[in-house]
Amino acid sequence: VTVEMKSSKVAIVRMNRPPVNALSKDLMHGLRRTICDLEDNDVKGIVLTSSSKVFCAGLDLAELLNPTQEFVSSFWKELQGLWITLYSSRLVTVAAVNGAAPAAGCMLALSCDYRMMSSKNVIGMNETKFGLFPPPWFVELMADTVGRRKAEMLLLQGTLLSTEDALACGMIDQIVE
Numbered sequence: 409v410t411v412e413m414k415s416s417k418v419a420i421v422r423m424n425r426p427p428v429n430a431l432s433k434d435l436m437h438g439l440r441r442t443i444c445d446l447e448d449n450d451v452k453g454i455v456l457t458s459s460s461k462v463f464c465a466g467l468d469l470a471e472l473l474n475p476t477q478e479f480v481s482s483f484w485k486e487l488q489g490l491w492i493t494l495y496s497s498r499l500v501t502v503a504a505v506n507g508a509a510p511a512a513g514c515m516l517a518l519s520c521d522y523r524m525m526s527s528k529n530v531i532g533m534n535e536t537k538f539g540l541f542p543p544p545w546f547v548e549l550m551a552d553t554v555g556r557r558k559a560e561m562l563l564l565q566g567t568l569l570s571t572e573d574a575l576a577c578g579m580i581d582q583i584v585e
């Protein structure tokens with residue numbers, strides 16, 4: 409995770425785990441630590457983005473292949489901790505979605521106060537496409553953002569929306585070229 413101060417009050421927080429910013433336990437820990445550190449300073453807002461062409465490919469599936477019980481539990485704790493920290497942060501949080509944002513990548517964006525996204529990208533929770541279910545708090549986050557019925561349809565079908573369709577249903581707030 410890298411931090412660039414845009415002014416004394418606004419920080420650009422970039423996920424920097426090539427090639428796709430898959431959320432490993434360490435990346436989630438780093439993100440949470442970074443947000444907490446910025447909260448402890450006199451910062452007012454952050455822009456969460458990526459230093460590569462993918463915003464975030466979601467959870468690191470390689471790390472979740474044949475994990476020990478102990479690892480799953482610490483991984484899960486880290487994921488929930490990051491979500492609670494980002495979602496409830498006192499900072500103004502903006503997601504600058506500059507690449508694909510599937511699954512937990514979408515969750516990161518939905519946890520922010522405002523979402524802007526570059527065109528020709530995709531965002532959504534596609535877990536059901538490969539047999540995983542989104543945790544209840546992913547579901548609530550989506551329902552709070554696009555409405556319950558729309559969320560139900562998107563989650564049941566594991567739909568990834570184009571930038572334009574995401575704007576049309578309110579999943580994002582602005583398209584930025």
Ligand SMILES: CCCCCCCCC/C=C/C(=O)SCCNC(=O)CCNC(=O)[C@H](O)C(C)(C)COP(=O)(O)OP(=O)(O)OC[C@H]1O[C@@H](n2cnc3c(N)ncnc32)[C@H](O)[C@@H]1OP(=O)(O)O
Pocket residue numbers: 427428430462464465466467468469470471472475480508510511512513534535540541542543
């Ligand atoms: C136990 C209890 C659990 C219980 C779990 C229940 C939890 C449910 C909630 C789940 C939440 C999730 O986030 S699940 C994660 C869902 N994520 C996805 O479906 C995204 C899959 N990825 C993609 O669609 C694409 O990679 C995309 C992000 C668009 C980028 O495409 P590109 O063409 O630029 O790049 P690619 O060539 O595909 O990928 C580059 C390399 O990155 C790897 N890679 C891509 N996505 C990855 C990922 N999520 N995790 C790891 N590695 C990934 C690829 O394998 C490639 O590796 P090499 O071949 O070695 O180079």
